[in-house]
Amino acid sequence: MADTHPEGAGTGAPAPFDLSQFYQIFFDEAAENLEQMEHMLLHVDLANANDEQLNAIFRCAHSIKGGAATFGFTDIAELTHHMESLLDRVRRRELSLSPDLVDVLLDAADLSRELLTRHQEGETSEPPSTAALVRRISELVTGSLRTSGTEAGAVAAFAVQGVHSALEPALGKGTSLPLRRLALRIGPMQTAEAADEVADLLCSMPNMVQLDELPVLQANVRALVLETHLTDDELRDLLAFHLSDEQLGIDQEEIIASADSAMHSEAGESQPSELMGDEFFGLFSGAPGLPVELLVEPEVSATNIVPQGKPTGGFEHKMSSASQVEAATIRVAVNKVDQLINLVGELVITQAMLAQNSRDLDSRLHQQLLSGLADLERNTRELQESVMSIRMIPMSVVFNRFPRMLRDLAFKCGKNVELVTQGESTELDKSMVEKITDPLMHLVRNSCDHGIETPAERVAVGKPEHGTITLSAAHQGGSIMIEVHDDGRGLSREKILRKARERGIPVTDDMSDQDVWALAFEPGFSTAEVVTDISGRGVGMDVVKRSIAALGGSVEIDSAEGYGTRISVRLPLTLAIMDGMSVAVGDEVYILPLSTVVESFQVSADHVNTVAQGTPLVKVRDEFMPVVALDKLFDVPRSVAALARHADIMVVVEVEDNRVALRVDELLGQHQVVVKNLETNYRKIPNVSGATILGDGSVALILDATAIVRRARSTRSLARDLGELV
Amino acid sequence: MPSILAVDDSPSMRKMVSFTLTGAGYHVVEAVDGQDALEKAEGHDIDLVLADQNMPRLDGIGLTRKLREHPKFKTTPILILTTESSEQMKQAGRAAGATGWLVKPFDPNRLIEVIQKVLR
Numbered sequence: 141m142a143d144t145h146p147e148g149a150g151t152g153a154p155a156p157f158d159l160s161q162f163y164q165i166f167f168d169e170a171a172e173n174l175e176q177m178e179h180m181l182l183h184v185d186l187a188n189a190n191d192e193q194l195n196a197i198f199r200c201a202h203s204i205k206g207g208a209a210t211f212g213f214t215d216i217a218e219l220t221h222h223m224e225s226l227l228d229r230v231r232r233r234e235l236s237l238s239p240d241l242v243d244v245l246l247d248a249a250d251l252s253r254e255l256l257t258r259h260q261e262g263e264t265s266e267p268p269s270t271a272a273l274v275r276r277i278s279e280l281v282t283g284s285l286r287t288s289g290t291e292a293g294a295v296a297a298f299a300v301q302g303v304h305s306a307l308e309p310a311l312g313k314g315t316s317l318p319l320r321r322l323a324l325r326i327g328p329m330q331t332a333e334a335a336d337e338v339a340d341l342l343c344s345m346p347n348m349v350q351l352d353e354l355p356v357l358q359a360n361v362r363a364l365v366l367e368t369h370l371t372d373d374e375l376r377d378l379l380a381f382h383l384s385d386e387q388l389g390i391d392q393e394e395i396i397a398s399a400d401s402a403m404h405s406e407a408g409e410s411q412p413s414e415l416m417g418d419e420f421f422g423l424f425s426g427a428p429g430l431p432v433e434l435l436v437e438p439e440v441s442a443t444n445i446v447p448q449g450k451p452t453g454g455f456e457h458k459m460s461s462a463s464q465v466e467a468a469t470i471r472v473a474v475n476k477v478d479q480l481i482n483l484v485g486e487l488v489i490t491q492a493m494l495a496q497n498s499r500d501l502d503s504r505l506h507q508q509l510l511s512g513l514a515d516l517e518r519n520t521r522e523l524q525e526s527v528m529s530i531r532m533i534p535m536s537v538v539f540n541r542f543p544r545m546l547r548d549l550a551f552k553c554g555k556n557v558e559l560v561t562q563g564e565s566t567e568l569d570k571s572m573v574e575k576i577t578d579p580l581m582h583l584v585r586n587s588c589d590h591g592i593e594t595p596a597e598r599v600a601v602g603k604p605e606h607g608t609i610t611l612s613a614a615h616q617g618g619s620i621m622i623e624v625h626d627d628g629r630g631l632s633r634e635k636i637l638r639k640a641r642e643r644g645i646p647v648t649d650d651m652s653d654q655d656v657w658a659l660a661f662e663p664g665f666s667t668a669e670v671v672t673d674i675s676g677r678g679v680g681m682d683v684v685k686r687s688i689a690a691l692g693g694s695v696e697i698d699s700a701e702g703y704g705t706r707i708s709v710r711l712p713l714t715l716a717i718m719d720g721m722s723v724a725v726g727d728e729v730y731i732l733p734l735s736t737v738v739e740s741f742q743v744s745a746d747h748v749n750t751v752a753q754g755t756p757l758v759k760v761r762d763e764f765m766p767v768v769a770l771d772k773l774f775d776v777p778r779s780v781a782a783l784a785r786h787a788d789i790m791v792v793v794e795v796e797d798n799r800v801a802l803r804v805d806e807l808l809g810q811h812q813v814v815v816k817n818l819e820t821n822y823r824k825i826p827n828v829s830g831a832t833i834l835g836d837g838s839v840a841l842i843l844d845a846t847a848i849v850r851r852a853r854s855t856r857s858l859a860r861d862l863g864e865l866v
Numbered sequence: 867m868p869s870i871l872a873v874d875d876s877p878s879m880r881k882m883v884s885f886t887l888t889g890a891g892y893h894v895v896e897a898v899d900g901q902d903a904l905e906k907a908e909g910h911d912i913d914l915v916l917a918d919q920n921m922p923r924l925d926g927i928g929l930t931r932k933l934r935e936h937p938k939f940k941t942t943p944i945l946i947l948t949t950e951s952s953e954q955m956k957q958a959g960r961a962a963g964a965t966g967w968l969v970k971p972f973d974p975n976r977l978i979e980v981i982q983k984v985l986r
Contacts, residue, residue: 159882166878195922202920203876206949210879210971421968421976423984424956428934429914429943429965431986471877 159211166207167260168471170216173200174249174256175540181245182543186237194231201227204252216255219270222277223248229281244276246544320368324375325389327361335362338383342366474570477530484520484527485717485814491520492811492835528717531571535613535622536564538577542584542611549588556595556605557588562612568620572711575691576622579684583624583707584609586681591628591705601702603627619693619735620713625706631657631699657697658797661685689846692718692733694795720813720832720842723791724806726776729840731813731832736845738792738799740807745788755852758790758801765792766852769803773827773848779805795849802848815842827851868985869893869910873903873917873929874947879970883916883947886974887981900924904932912942914985919948919955927962934963943984947972 177200184193201223208216223245229235254268326342329335339353339362353364368375372390423430494513503510539561550557568576592598592607599605610625633656640647640659647659663682688695693711712718712735719734743758748767750756756767767790771778782805790801813832818825818841829844870892874880884894895910897903901923903915915933919926926946933939943965948955951969959967965984968977 162878162882162885165881169876169878199875199920199922202949206970207876207878209949210882421966421973421980423945423966423980424960424964427960427965428941428963429984431984 163211163260165471166211167256170204170207170256171253173204174253176200178246178249178544179540181242181249182547184237186239186242189237191231194227194237198224198227198231213255213259215267215270216252216259219248219252219255219274222274223252226277226281235281241280244273244280248273248277322366322368322375322390324364324366325361326364326383327387329360329383329387332359335360338362339364472530477527480527481531484524485816487520488524488812488814489833489835489837491516493837496835524717528569529567531569532567532713533570533573534564535566535568535573536561538573538580539564539611539613541577541581545581546584546588546609549585550592553589553592554594555588555592555607557592557607557609560608560610562610563614566613566615566620568613568711569713572691572713575687576693576709576711579687579709580611580622580624582681582684583709584611587624587626587628587705587707591626591630593629597629615713616710620711622709622711623706624709625704627704630701630703630705631660631697632701636660653699654797657699660697661695689795692735718813718815718842719810721791721810722808722834722840723770723802723804724779724808725770725774725804726778726782728774728776729808729834729838730770730774730804731840731842732791732793732802733829733842733845734810736793736795738794740789740791742787742789745786748788760790760792760801763799765799765801767801767803768848768852770843771803771805782806793845793849795846798849798852800849800852802843813840813842867891867893868913869895870981871895871897871903871907871910871912871915871917873897873900873915873921873926875899875918875921879918883972883977886977887916890978890981892981900926900929900932903929907933907936907939912939914981915939915942915944916947916981917944919946919950919959927958927964930959930962930964945980945984947977 177197180193180197180200184197201220205217205220205224208214208220226235226241226245230237230241235241251268251270251273255270258265258267324342326338327335329338342364353362375390376388495517498506498510498513501510542561543559546557546559587609588607592609593601593603595605598607608627610623612623612625614621633653636656636659637647637649637651640662643662645659645662647656661681661684663680685695688709688711691711693709695710696708697705698708699705718731720731721734721737722729722731724730741760748756748758756769757764758767770776788803789805789807791804791807792799792801794800815830816832818828818831821831825841827844827847828841829847830842831839832842834840870887872880872883872887872894873896874883875898880896880898884896887894895906895912897906899921900917903917904924907915915929917926917929924932926948930944930946933942933944944963945966945968946959946964947968947970949970956967966980968980
């Protein structure tokens with residue numbers, strides 16, 4: 141017997157630190173792994189998956205299992221262990237990556253996510269059951285095994301059976317069975333090779349140590365001496381797909397160690413890898429890197445069972461250049477970044493203040509100060525840009541959710557849909573990404589549900605069976621353009637007009653397409669003939685439009701009946717900084733979002749007409765538009781100078797194709813403003829979307845152009861009618 | 867202060883290993899996979915390598931093999947810390963020139979104990 145491991149040297153001692161401090165990292169990491177696995181499962185070419193891809197998928201499950209086991213989330217560890225076993229067989233090419241298999245793995249990923257969330261939320265909810273899914277995975281393994289060859293069959297049996305034996309030690313539970321020495325007979329098999337295969341397989345199982353091979357008379361029979369914790373029944377089960385009961389002889393047995401000591405593998409002569417230490421922590425005797433006193437020559441023992449060459453060959457690693465780049469990133473809590481952005485915002489304000497205060501300084505006397513201020517301005521701007529870029533994340537984060545959703549949805553609708561994504565690397569502010577996901581989901585769902593026809597319908601009109609939904613993102617100036625485009629049936633003018641009439645919306649047959657499509661955004665307006673369980677969620681296009689507008693964005697529909705629909709969503713790059721135009725009304729300064737400003741001009745007061753209902757209108761290039769007098773809206777006294785001018789300055793703002801002229805006293809200029817939330821700092825004010833701090837330290841309100849235009853909109857159709865009359 | 871190169875593709879595992887080792891007074895260099903470890907091994911004085919087995923780009927056994935080819939790492943202790951506990955894997959590790967095989971989940975005390983044994 142070899143020396144025993146010193147007892148109590150840490151085996152029973154509690155960990156010296158609290159594991160929970162690493163939980164969050166594990167949760168994030170596991171979520172990432174699940175997402176990555178899902179992504180790969182959905183994108184892999186089932187028929188021609190390469191080793192690299194299969195290994196990468198395997199590694200995701202493997203990493204989660206390792207982490208879950210370490211941190212004590214045994215339910216996740218067990219489920220992912222099953223996934224890992226299945227994937228291990230796939231990467232060894234013993235199973236092919238069939239759609240069924242992908243389905244099961246996706247479900248398992250979903251369930252793992254649920255389990256993760258539950259642990260993350262402090263395990264307050266009922267634990268979801270994993271049993272059914274585990275059974276499905278096992279069935280996949282065993283089901284395939286009757287059709288695939290004998291060797292695969294036996295390995296599969298191990299994959300199912302071995303789950304517990306492999307996992308339990310990994311979870312530190314240990315096995316309760318004593319270590320037994322058995323003489324086993326395998327065969328007679330059909331061929332000598334088959335007998336060899338089973339023997340090899342048996343020896344490669346965990347907790348199974350071959351001590352000797354006994355001579356036999358027949359070529360197709362093997363006799364082995366083994367040590368194992370398994371019972372006879374377990375052994376038979378393990379090999380049931382490979383051997384009949386008669387083909388497996390258990391000739392004699394001897395219990396050589398109790399369960400406890402077996403865990404420390406003290407059966408000296410049976411240490412095939414000559415591990416000094418127990419099964420879980422050990423050094424190889426005679427291995428390079430050992431200190432001199434531990435460097436004993438390895439005993440070449442007759443019990444060294446592993447066939448040379450074969451096992452190591454399987455672990456040859458291929459280098460991949462296309463692997464994920466993780467190296468140069470760090471994880472930072474969002475609130476830290478928010479704080480950084482706030483501080484930079486303050487800095488921008490301070491800088492603006494200094495710039496304003498120093499404007500009147502004599503540049504000859506204060507040359508150094510002024511050049512310093514110029515540097516400060518440049519550095520501040522660069523710092524601001526860098527800080528903002530920290531929050532930018534690629535659109536792929538959003539797009540990655542779609543393949544899965546669409547796969548399930550297309551299946552539900554009985555449609556063939558292919559998703560094409562473009563511009564995934566386009567970056568968008570994280571806060572925007574979170575808010576745009578739901579509206580986009582709705583649009584894609586609509587495209588699949590209402591846009592794409594059934595395969596039969598498509599074939600009937602000469603289209604390919606497969607419908608295509610294209611999801612794209614691209615930068616366009618200071619904004620980002622996201623498009624959802626499908627090659628489905630398109631919108632029907634007549635249907636929309638008919639529906640509009642039913643709902644009492646005033647429409648005419650010669651309305652422009654653009655105006656007709658815009659009707660789809662009216663509240664409660666659905667183009668669906670039948671409300672299905674997919675679309676009938678009480679979320680209409682009006683909600684989509686509103687949530688996009690709330691982000692300072694806009695949405696447009698373009699469609700051709702029979703050819704498809706394109707929905708374009710335009711969003712600002714970030715919510716925290718905005719290009720604004722400052723205007724003066726009396727002594728007050730207001731900021732208009734520059735993206736809404738179309739033009740500004742001066743008109744003599746006579747050009748403003750007040751028609752019925754008291755709404756003033758102004759005629760601009762043959763078009764009448766409502767005038768909103770900001771001084772009246774906010775009850776600010778106008779300056780004497782403005783009143784004396786006999787002319788009004790109008791700023792035309794456009795929101796959702798509606799234009800309104802805002803009457804102001806003075807245009808002050810354009811600049812970037814740091815947007816401060818008024819609701820959290822003060823309270824909500826109608827027609828105001830936020831506030832900013834100006835260079836002189838005063839607060840200016842940022843106008844909510846959408847609300848102001850909508851307010852004046854009731855007179856919009858009236859104005860248009862007048863325009864047509866002129 | 868001895869330097870340990872800790873290699874694991876899992877951030878949480880890396881963090882935990884690193885925390886354990888730093889707490890025991892070692893200097894830790896972290897690497898995210900075998901390839902990264904090889905590159906970092908070039909630029910640092912490393913007294914011990916503690917590597918995961920399953921990693922993208924280059925696994926633990928592959929890393930061990932590469933390091934052993936390098937004269938600088940002929941006798942540096944290399945420990946594989948992995949969830950793999952099969953005899954074949956251990957053998958493969960041994961054949962590649964690993965000094966020892968440790969199975970996850972690891973007990974921090976035992977890990978330090980083993981490291982102290984080889985770094986003495």
